[in-house]
Amino acid sequence: MLESQGASGRLSEHLDALVARFPYARSLAQDPLSCVRPLAKDRASAEAAGLFAATLAIGNTTSIRRAFEDWLARCDGDLLAAVRARDRPGTPSAMRGFRHRWIRGDQLAFLAYRLHRIGKESGSLEEVFSSGRDGPAGFAGGLDALSSALRGPPGQHAPRGYRALFPSPLEGSHSPCKRLTLFVRWMVRSEYPDLGVWADVSPSELRIPLDQHVYWIAYHLGLTRRRTRSWAAVEEITAALRKFDPEDPVKYDFVLCHTGISGDCPKQRDMEVCGPCVLRPDCLLWHPRARGAA
Ligand code: SF4
Incomplete structure (x- = not known):
């Protein structure tokens, strides 16, 4: 697996920025x-x-x-x-x-x-x-x-x-x-x-609810190498997130899930959408060699 701080070495900082600026009201309505x-x-x-x-x-x-x-x-x-x-x-x-x-x-x-x-x-x-x-x-x-x-x-x-x-x-x-x-x-x-x-x-005991959106982004942030959504992937991704926040590792779930649901993440390289994405420095679509180097 990639080192836990992602391709940029600053993944936790970027995830916390996503949490801080996320439009919760928009996504909660959905x-x-x-x-x-x-x-x-x-x-x-x-x-x-x-x-x-x-x-x-x-x-x-x-x-x-x-x-x-x-x-x-x-x-x-x-x-x-x-x-x-x-x-x-x-x-x-x-x-x-x-x-x-x-x-x-x-x-x-x-x-x-x-x-x-x-x-x-x-x-x-x-x-x-x-x-x-x-x-x-x-x-x-x-x-x-x-x-x-x-x-x-x-x-x-x-x-x-x-x-x-x-x-x-x-x-x-x-x-x-x-x-x-x-x-x-x-x-x-x-x-x-x-x-x-x-x-x-x-909350420190929680595990990530691994739907397709969360799995996709977790995989492309290097939080897991597993190619299937299994319980082992749940444990692996949660363990990675626990390093960023041991008391509340699942606080990232809502924003990762709704980044996918809302279309904020197109799940492909699209400069118009990806340009302002705070996770782009860590995204393996933009830094494909980062996984190989890990
Ligand atoms: S850079 Fe683009 S593809 Fe990667 S996580 Fe951000 S929005 Fe999604």
């Missing part, structure tokens, strides 16, 4: 987190809204926000009340017909039922995560505990495809678990724009 924030009145309501929004976080942000609002309407505008009412499996008529990409209403209705059971059995998703995080696998163990609780025990006749919605980093596929990692970021970080409703988990 982000599914903008749908969650008004509903996050306390930990329980934040967990319910956050988990449904994170589960739907597939595809472009406009379609994710539209899907979330559709699901919210089918739950009469109160996701926590919908969870508390789902004391048995099954799909109420209002939830049938929901569809976002390959996610169906019967799967989300089952998720509401699982959240209901978790509330009864464990109290909160934070307690589930913490119980796994305190084991030998650390943060990955916390995600594994969440995955296991959300899937539920075998034999519950979950809807087709439901269990695949919640992969674990400890499984053979070594999924980057972007959606659960994003959910945990929302719950843990108290810095804007995140929610900070989990007091028992430190």
Whole structure:
């Protein structure tokens, strides 16, 4: 891997400049987190809204926000009340017909039922995560505990495809678990724009939610050489960012993700767009020999 300070030797300085000048309000309006924030009145309501929004976080942000609002309407505008009412499996008529990409209403209705059971059995998703995080696998163990609780025990006749919605980093596929990692970021970080409703988990423990935008830019900043979005890449990129900010390594996630979503980064050499990019001194598209020299 490139030395951690990138092609310029000043990558952390450039990333901090990007964070400092980033148009958060513009990008938050596009982000599914903008749908969650008004509903996050306390930990329980934040967990319910956050988990449904994170589960739907597939595809472009406009379609994710539209899907979330559709699901919210089918739950009469109160996701926590919908969870508390789902004391048995099954799909109420209002939830049938929901569809976002390959996610169906019967799967989300089952998720509401699982959240209901978790509330009864464990109290909160934070307690589930913490119980796994305190084991030998650390943060990955916390995600594994969440995955296991959300899937539920075998034999519950979950809807087709439901269990695949919640992969674990400890499984053979070594999924980057972007959606659960994003959910945990929302719950843990108290810095804007995140929610900070989990007091028992430190931001220093977080791992980067590795979507395609974050992966692309991390790869081209030399933060990883891995050619696939795997859990190993999550750990490698997070370790690199932790050198820049040990207390809050994932503070860079929102700006890296939205640099891609917004089109601020064209993912190709384009002087008109790349000219003012604060990361250009580190970008391997402009300094291709830097990786070879490392
Ligand atoms: S220099 Fe261009 S391609 Fe590289 S990160 Fe910046 S905007 Fe993206």
